[in-house]
Amino acid sequence: MRDVIVVGAGPAGSRYARRAAQAGLDVLVFEQGTIGEPLACSGHVSTDVLGYVPEDDRERLLQNEIRGARFHLGGPDSRAYPFYKDEVVSQVIDRVSLDQVLAEAARDAGATVRDGHTVTAVDERDDHVEVTVTGSAGTETYRARMVAGCDGPQSRVRDAVGLAEPDELLHGVLGFETDPDDGDFVDVHLNVPRFFAWRIPRGSAGVEYGLATPPGESVGERFDALTDEYGVEIDRRCSGLIPIGPADSVTSERVFLIGDAAAQTKPFTGGGIRYGMTAADHAARTIDPADPSTLSAYEDAWREELGREIRLGAWVRRGYSLPEPIQRAGLRIFSGKIGVHMDEPSSLFSREQLRALFSR
Secondary structure, eight states: OEEEEEEOOSHHHHHHHHHHHHTTOOEEEEOSSSTTOSOOSOOEEETTGGGGSOHHHHHHHEEEEEOEEEEESSSTTSOEEEEEOSSOOEEEEOHHHHHHHHHHHHHHHTOEEEOSOEEEEEEEOSSOEEEEEEETTEEEEEEEEEEEEOOOTTOHHHHHTTOOOOSEEEEEEEEEEOSOBOOSEEEEEEEETTEEEEEEEOBTTOEEEEEEEOTTSOHHHHHHHHHHHHTOOOSEEEEEEEEESOOSOOBOSSEEEOGGGGTOSOTTTOOOHHHHHHHHHHHHHHOBTTBGGGHHHHHHHHHHHHHHHHHHHHHHHHGGGSOHHHHHHHHHHHOEEOOOBTTBGGGGGSHHHHHHHHTO
16 A cells, blocks of 8 residues: 555646655655646746756756736737836746656656556545556556645546535636747736736747636637737647635545645636645645644645735735726836745735835
8 A cells, every 4th residue: 555646747746746755655646648748837937936846957947037027908009017126036937848857856756657547536445545547557446545636626636535626717728939039028918807818938939828717708719819919820729727716625534635636826827836836845744644633734834834825816816807097006106126026925015025116
């Protein structure tokens, strides 16, 4: 019997597998398809994310460095309100390769990682969990003391053990053009209902366009309108769901959720790579698979670090739906040099941000 079976080899699952294996646990990871594919997530991340990657792999993942964002209340021809730092604010990385590098790091730490394996059932028992998996060899059943559900917004693990769904699922679409762009500003358009659209320069890899909307909105038509306004031909596109708002509990008797499965994401951007890997580290540090009572320590640990940021992020997102005159006034007042961290809404109240505001 394994110590832990991890379902999903995205950033959160592979990070947890790596840390748990380093701690001496017997870890088995299942990924439904090919690791990193299909792409369903932006590669625009905070500068902290590459710190979770083995040092030798960081340079090849990096595509571009960003120093600020231009906010628009309309399309690309509307007035831009710039927010920037003198130093690098964020980075653009090869998102597919990130998953592959993190999974390989988990293997190097001693975890067994198997792609092309679909988990079809998760059954909690008194002293273990049985996991049914379908792969190239057929259907097999595995046993573990615990299961880590890292299988994304529509988590089968979460559904199998009856844990609550996220508060909301947004529908996101990404598209790419191949013309190189080394620009150091992203463009953010606040003309999408309850969220936003974006343009991200990816260096020699081209440009990423995207947007997300709540259910019921015509995301495809809005995406086509965005790219038409920019006058670009999209080489390829992909889509995915973005979970917003974690449930009151992300653990059951012998199962715990990490990453998108737990809606450990930023409500104001939808990004969850750093939050998911942060929670993965807490899970590896606090959970003893032989002692289910330690699951409560995981719940406390990740919420203590991320809970306030998620709540403040939800308030930031409300600003996307304010009347346009109020949005315009706010952008006019606060645009300019900033001192915030893109993953931490609490940094809006930091000394660095106050210094930036009063130094203008």
